[in-house]
Amino acid sequence: MGLRTLDDLGRVADRTVFVRADLNVPLESGRVADDARIRATLPTLGELLGRGARLVVASHLGRPKGAVRDDLRMAPVVVRLAELLGAPVRALGLPREPSTRAGVEGLASGEVAVLENLRFDPGEEANDPTFAGALAELADAYVDDAFGAAHRAHASVRALPELMLASGRSAVAGRLMQREVEVLSRLRRDPARPYVAVLGGAKVSDKLGVIRALAERVDALLVGGAMAFTLLAAEGARVGRSLVELDRLGDAREAVAAARARGVRVDLPVDVVAAPEVAADVPTAVVDARAIPEELMGLDIGPRTAEAFGRALAGARTVFWNGPMGVFELEPFAVGTRSIALAIAATDAFCVVGGGDSLLAVRQAGLEEAYDHLSTGGGASLEFLEGRELPGISILEEAS
Ligand code: ADP
Ligand code: MG
Numbered sequence: 589m590g591l592r593t594l595d596d597l598g599r600v601a602d603r604t605v606f607v608r609a610d611l612n613v614p615l616e617s618g619r620v621a622d623d624a625r626i627r628a629t630l631p632t633l634g635e636l637l638g639r640g641a642r643l644v645v646a647s648h649l650g651r652p653k654g655a656v657r658d659d660l661r662m663a664p665v666v667v668r669l670a671e672l673l674g675a676p677v678r679a680l681g682l683p684r685e686p687s688t689r690a691g692v693e694g695l696a697s698g699e700v701a702v703l704e705n706l707r708f709d710p711g712e713e714a715n716d717p718t719f720a721g722a723l724a725e726l727a728d729a730y731v732d733d734a735f736g737a738a739h740r741a742h743a744s745v746r747a748l749p750e751l752m753l754a755s756g757r758s759a760v761a762g763r764l765m766q767r768e769v770e771v772l773s774r775l776r777r778d779p780a781r782p783y784v785a786v787l788g789g790a791k792v793s794d795k796l797g798v799i800r801a802l803a804e805r806v807d808a809l810l811v812g813g814a815m816a817f818t819l820l821a822a823e824g825a826r827v828g829r830s831l832v833e834l835d836r837l838g839d840a841r842e843a844v845a846a847a848r849a850r851g852v853r854v855d856l857p858v859d860v861v862a863a864p865e866v867a868a869d870v871p872t873a874v875v876d877a878r879a880i881p882e883e884l885m886g887l888d889i890g891p892r893t894a895e896a897f898g899r900a901l902a903g904a905r906t907v908f909w910n911g912p913m914g915v916f917e918l919e920p921f922a923v924g925t926r927s928i929a930l931a932i933a934a935t936d937a938f939c940v941v942g943g944g945d946s947l948l949a950v951r952q953a954g955l956e957e958a959y960d961h962l963s964t965g966g967g968a969s970l971e972f973l974e975g976r977e978l979p980g981i982s983i984l985e986e987a988s
Contacts, residue, residue, distance in 0.1 A: 601640030606727035611647035632762035654710030720747035733762030738980030788813025789911025803847035812913035828880035859890030888914025933958035942969035
C-alpha cells in the first residue's frame with residue numbers, strides 16, 4: 589500500500605507539473621489572513637522548482653458552488669505565494685479558458701502559475717471527467733499535496749489523477765501529503781501506548797465514526813467541547829441549554845458503551861463553565877456537568893475536568909487531539925482548551941493535532957513547536973483515522 593511520492597516522479601526538468609495544493613486559506617479584506625496552508629506546501633513547490641519543473645498550481649478557495657465570486661478569487665493567494673517563494677507567480681484564469689492554456693505554454697522552466705479557484709467551475713465538485721480532461725491537458729505530470737481535500741472525490745483530486753495514470757503520465761503525492769499519510773498511518777497501525785485521544789468541538793454527529801474507530805486503538809478517550817453534552821445527555825445527565833443532538837442520543841450511548849466494553853477509559857467532563865448565552869460579557873459559573881441549571885449552557889470544561897484530563901494525558905506516549913474543549917473564540921471559555929493544549933505539549937508523547945480550530949488554538953497558545961505534527965486536514969484526518977479509503981489518497985497508491 590505504498591504511496592508514490594516525488595521520489596517516483598522521474599525527470600521533471602522542462603516539464604509541466606500540475607500541483608493540486610490546499611491553498612484554501614482564510615481571507616480578510618482581500619488579504620490572506622493566515623498563510624499556514626500556503627507555507628505547508630512550500631517544500632513540495634521548492635523541490636519541484638529545484639528540479640527544473642514548470643509548475644501549474646491549483647486549489648479551491650471557500651465554497652463558491654460552481655460560480656465565479658469576486659471575493660473568492662485566488663489573487664490574494666497568488667500575492668502571498670509570490671512573497672513566500674521570493675519569485676514572481678503568474679495568475680491564470682479558469683482551466684477551460686483558452687487564455688489559460690496559452691499562459692501555461694508560456695511558462696519557463698522554474699516558473700510558477702496559479703489557476704483561478706477550481707470550484708468556480710461546477711465540474712470540480714462534480715468530479716466531471718471533461719473538466720478533469722481540461723486540467724490534464726495542461727500538464728505532463730500530477731502531484732497532489734492537498735491532504736485537506738483528499739476525502740473529497742472532486743475532479744482535481746480524483747478524476748484528474750485517474751486520467752493522468754490512464755494516459756501513462758505520473759500521479760504522485762507531494763511532501764506534505766506524504767508526511768500526513770505517514771504520521772496518521774502510524775497512529776492507525778502501531779501507536780506507542782498508552783495512546784490517549786482528546787475529542788471536542790461542535791458536532792458529535794460528525795465524530796461518532798471517529799469515536800468508534802478510535803475505540804479500537806486507544807487506551808483512553810477524553811471528550812470535551814459541545815459534543816460532550818450529547819454523550820452526557822445520553823447517560824441521563826441534566827445539561828440545561830447546552831448543545832445536544834437529540835437524534836444522536838442512542839448512537840452516542842452505543843459508541844461509548846462499546847468503547848468501555850473494550851476496556852477503553854472514556855472520560856466525560858465532571859464540571860463545566862456555564863453561561864446563559866454565548867457571549868464574552870456574560871456572567872459565568874462553574875457547575876456540575878451532570879446538573880447544569882436549566883437556563884445555562886456549558887461552554888467550556890471546568891477546572892476539575894481540565895485537571896483530570898491533564899492527569900490522564902501525563903503518562904501518554906501517543907496523543908491525538910481534535911476539537912476545542914469549549915467556545916475558545918471567547919476568552920471566558922478559552923481556558924479549558926488552552927490548558928489541554930498545554931497538557932499535551934508537556935507530555936513526552938508523540939503528539940498529533942488535527943482540525944482547523946484545534947490548530948488555531950495550538951498556535952494561539954504559541955505551542956506549535958511542542959507538537960510533533962499539526963495536520964492540515966480536519967475532515968480528511970478524521971476520515972483517515974476512521975480507516976476509510978480517501979479518494980485522493982488511494983489513487984496515489986501502488987497497486988498491491
Ligand atoms: P476543529 O475545527 O478543530 O475540527 P470543530 O470545528 O469540530 O473543531 O469545533 C470547533 C467549534 O466548536 C468552535 O467554533 C467552538 O466554539 C465550538 N464549541 C466547542 N465547545 C462548545 C460548546 N460547549 N458549546 C458550543 N460550541 C462549542
Ligand atoms: Mg472547525
